[in-house]
Amino acid sequence: MTDHTHYRSAIMSDPHDPDPDLRAHRDSCAECRAFTEQLLRFEARLERALLVDIPVKSVVLPFARNGAQGPRRWMAMAASLLLALVIAAGAWLTLPQRSLAAAVVAHMAGEPDAWLTDAPVPDADLNAVLKDSKLHLKPDAGVVSYASSCEFRGHRVPHLVVQTPSGPVTVMVLVHEAVRNPKQFDEHGYRGTIVPVPGHGSIAVLMRDANPGSGDVERIAARVDNSIIWTR
Amino acid sequence: MNDEVGGNKRRARFQALCQSLRPDLLRFAFWLSRDRALAEDVVQESMLRAWKARDSLLDESAAKPWLLTIIRREYARTFERKRFATVNVDELVAQEEPMLAAAEEQDISDVRAALMRLPDEYREPLILQVLMGYSTAEIARELELSGPAVLTRLYRARQQLRAACGEDVRLDPQE
Numbered sequence: 001m002t003d004h005t006h007y008r009s010a011i012m013s014d015p016h017d018p019d020p021d022l023r024a025h026r027d028s029c030a031e032c033r034a035f036t037e038q039l040l041r042f043e044a045r046l047e048r049a050l051l052v053d054i055p056v057k058s059v060v061l062p063f064a065r066n067g068a069q070g071p072r073r074w075m076a077m078a079a080s081l082l083l084a085l086v087i088a089a090g091a092w093l094t095l096p097q098r099s100l101a102a103a104v105v106a107h108m109a110g111e112p113d114a115w116l117t118d119a120p121v122p123d124a125d126l127n128a129v130l131k132d133s134k135l136h137l138k139p140d141a142g143v144v145s146y147a148s149s150c151e152f153r154g155h156r157v158p159h160l161v162v163q164t165p166s167g168p169v170t171v172m173v174l175v176h177e178a179v180r181n182p183k184q185f186d187e188h189g190y191r192g193t194i195v196p197v198p199g200h201g202s203i204a205v206l207m208r209d210a211n212p213g214s215g216d217v218e219r220i221a222a223r224v225d226n227s228i229i230w231t232r
Numbered sequence: 233m234n235d236e237v238g239g240n241k242r243r244a245r246f247q248a249l250c251q252s253l254r255p256d257l258l259r260f261a262f263w264l265s266r267d268r269a270l271a272e273d274v275v276q277e278s279m280l281r282a283w284k285a286r287d288s289l290l291d292e293s294a295a296k297p298w299l300l301t302i303i304r305r306e307y308a309r310t311f312e313r314k315r316f317a318t319v320n321v322d323e324l325v326a327q328e329e330p331m332l333a334a335a336e337e338q339d340i341s342d343v344r345a346a347l348m349r350l351p352d353e354y355r356e357p358l359i360l361q362v363l364m365g366y367s368t369a370e371i372a373r374e375l376e377l378s379g380p381a382v383l384t385r386l387y388r389a390r391q392q393l394r395a396a397c398g399e400d401v402r403l404d405p406q407e
Contacts, residue, residue, distance in 0.1 A: 014383070049343035
């Protein structure tokens with residue numbers, strides 16, 4: 001039996017601990033649920049605070065060799081660049097999926113106001129948010145009641161709340177986050193999925209577990225995906 | 233000839249690997265040392281050591297933890313060489329203020345200032361967990377601690393940070 005003290009100690013150690021006992025306590029205790037939401041908001045601040053900006057050119061790679069000449073040098077540079085891209089893409093694709101899902105949940109918990117309204121966002125505001133990600137939404141996408149360009153893992157990404165027949169869902173368009181396969185998650189009262197969008201990163205779709213009549217989140221994600229028109 | 237081509241290929245792969253990881257390594261070294269100049273020196277020296285020890289990296293997918301371990305050891309060596317008796321946190325905060333205050337929002341700058349004041353034994357596991365995505369078991373292995381000891385340190389790290397930022401840290405809501 002988990003009590004307040006045990007629950008709070010555990011999630012202060014690991015805010016994304018999936019332990020079912022912790023979840024059961026959270027579901028049954030409004031005070032600890034509020035405490036968790038506050039902790040996740042703080043976690044989002046902490047993640048951003050740790051991303052200090054240090055120019056990488058301050059460190060040179062001591063094993064880079066200067067002896068190559070002429071065409072060989074260019075070929076070596078091209079090979080290095082290609083390898084860098086392949087390795088970087090590989091590293092990107094093998095990042096822990098749970099970490100991305102946890103970051104999405106933490107980010108969303110950090111913007112609780114996003115859920116407060118169901119009034120449509122003015123078209124001009126929505127277009128301004130979507131412009132940088134080179135996309136727009138088809139008219140049948142549903143009412144967008146919240147649109148913000150948010151900093152997420154070092155990039156600006158659109159954070160939307162779309163009103164659907166199953167209730168409001170949060171959509172984050174993660175152009176810079178490539179994933180191999182769809183990834184479902186269920187954390188801290190939020191259910192969602194992150195689906196790959198070939199050539200355009202991925203899309204995260206989340207809904208609150210408590211949504212009355214909440215439907216199939218994968219189906220909603222597919223609908224959102226179909227509603228996006230990429231302009232690049 | 234073949235040896236030279238093979239050597240060049242290896243060098244290129246290793247360089248590309250280090251280039252892609254360099255931003256994370258610099259951030260890790262900064263939060264370890266809380267001193268940007270020292271972090272740059274430590275990463276620079278670590279790159280050289282990594283190149284010399286490249287044969288010990290058998291699996292490229294393990295490059296990141298391998299490099300982080302080298303950085304931790306290099307930082308510890310630097311600390312031993314300079315024989316720092318104490319660290320004046322106020323001086324460090326003042327020294328790094330331009331970078332710490334570079335965040336657009338005040339609340340982010342506040343968290344950075346609180347992180348600077350967090351004791352090493354709490355700050356390091358927290359960086360590994362939040363910045364590097366390590367699990368509790370991975371942190372325990374890297375820091376040579378037990379799992380419960382890691383969890384205690386992570387709890388205390390968040391408790392101190394959140395308290396410094398004016399957050400509710402009560403374990404019992406009735407307190």
